[in-house]
Amino acid sequence: MNTTDRDPFAIGGADPLIALGEEWLRIDALIGEIIDRPGALDQPGDLAPAELEMQTATEARIAALTPRSVAGAIVQLRFLRERMLPAEEWGDRDERMVDAMIAGLEQLGG
Numbered sequence: 001m002n003t004t005d006r007d008p009f010a011i012g013g014a015d016p017l018i019a020l021g022e023e024w025l026r027i028d029a030l031i032g033e034i035i036d037r038p039g040a041l042d043q044p045g046d047l048a049p050a051e052l053e054m055q056t057a058t059e060a061r062i063a064a065l066t067p068r069s070v071a072g073a074i075v076q077l078r079f080l081r082e083r084m085l086p087a088e089e090w091g092d093r094d095e096r097m098v099d100a101m102i103a104g105l106e107q108l109g110g
Contacts, residue, residue, distance in 0.1 A: 015071060016068075017071070020065070021075030023058050027058060031051050031052065031055060035048075063076075070105045070108050074105050078102070081094075081098045
């Protein structure tokens with residue numbers, strides 16, 4: 001049994017990136033709610049440390065895995081667009097390219 005077979009996000013042979021993408025969105029929304037609370041930005045060092053740690057670990061997993069499905073590749077492209085590319089280097093052309101790749105993968109995936 002290899003490590004991907006024991007991956008807790010690989011339920012029933014599914015691509016673990018699908019569940020990891022959902023988990024990342026859940027954690028990101030939770031962090032957003034915490035940030036929106038009054039006074040949350042007064043002491044940024046105390047800003048949801050457990051959630052930030054979970055997010056960092058989830059992001060590392062998303063970046064490290066090889067997609068096993070079209071949906072998993074889409075998760076990685078969305079993650080790449082949202083979190084990994086510096087905003088100052090990201091432009092309309094890049095956004096259109098990622099949108100085109102996602103649309104193409106969705107068509108391939110049926």
